[in-house]
């Protein structure tokens with residue numbers, strides 16, 4: 001088990017439609033003005049009362065987070081829809097056509113609710129149809145189609161006094177949006193963000209995490225690198241977080257991790273709520 005202070009330089013590279021200037025406390029892609037706005041033509045041509053399950057969203061920026069993970073920063077047609085309705089932790093369905101065939105997958109919003117642009121962070125799955133397509137072929141200016149945000153994996157309006165955001169691998173996306181949201185709300189409670197990945201090179205959002213940690217004194221950021229500390233065990237989690245049983249927890253990661261943490265909650269008869277998001281679903285093409 002390790003609580004490593006990760007302070008190496010960012011390994012992210014950013015493609016952008018507009019030049020950006022980074023400042024300390026906000027992700028690079030949130031800071032710049034929107035390079036172009038393809039919005040509204042399609043939206044305004046439709047009657048506002050018509051159901052609009054999918055909206056076009058243009059790719060504004062592509063950020064290489066780690067070797068196998070990219071963030072796609074999007075400007076949705078009708079951005080107000082997302083701004084007013086999205087909650088941190090929710091996901092959208094992404095619909096696209098690959099070789100003339102439709103394909104739909106779900107992706108959590110990794111951006112903060114209310115941000116001018118929304119972001120999806122996608123890990124390339126070897127042999128995966130959609131993630132491979134997005135990584136290899138998606139370019140700036142391309143248009144995707146996204147659903148309205150949905151899902152119950154969200155923070156309550158009345159925030160608990162102690163929160164744990166617990167994730168592994170690409171399961172970080174939804175809880176990262178929650179962390180951004182809690183920072184924006186100046187959450188005064190006791191917040192622990194615990195993330196598990198193989199090594200520092202695989203830590204998605206490493207720069208943003210360091211940055212938020214520097215600006216949020218109530219945050220305990222714990223990184224568990226399995227390469228040096230082995231797999232996360234219930235004992236290790238109890239050791240790192242002695243007050244675990246008092247923390248309302250939001251959990252997302254691989255199935256084995258979800259099972260292990262749910263088992264821990266059962267075995268220790270923990271009364272604090274455990275909210276779980278599972279990325280594993282049937283393939284829809």
Ligand SMILES: Cc1cc2nc3c(=O)[nH]c(=O)nc-3n(C[C@H](O)[C@H](O)[C@H](O)COP(=O)(O)OP(=O)(O)OC[C@H]3O[C@@H](n4cnc5c(N)ncnc54)[C@H](O)[C@@H]3O)c2cc1C
Nearest residue numbers: 105106107108121122123125126127128129130131173279
């Ligand atoms: C609510 C929710 C939120 C999510 N959020 C995110 C997110 O923020 N970021 C993210 O990266 N992902 C997220 N996902 C996962 C995402 O929806 C996709 O499942 C993921 O990107 C893989 O899709 P794909 O088309 O690339 O892979 P698929 O083509 O669906 O394949 C998945 C895996 O199965 C293998 N496979 C495919 N077909 C077969 C077969 N016939 N036999 C054996 N193996 C096969 C592939 O090699 C691949 O490794 C989320 C899922 C859910 C349900």
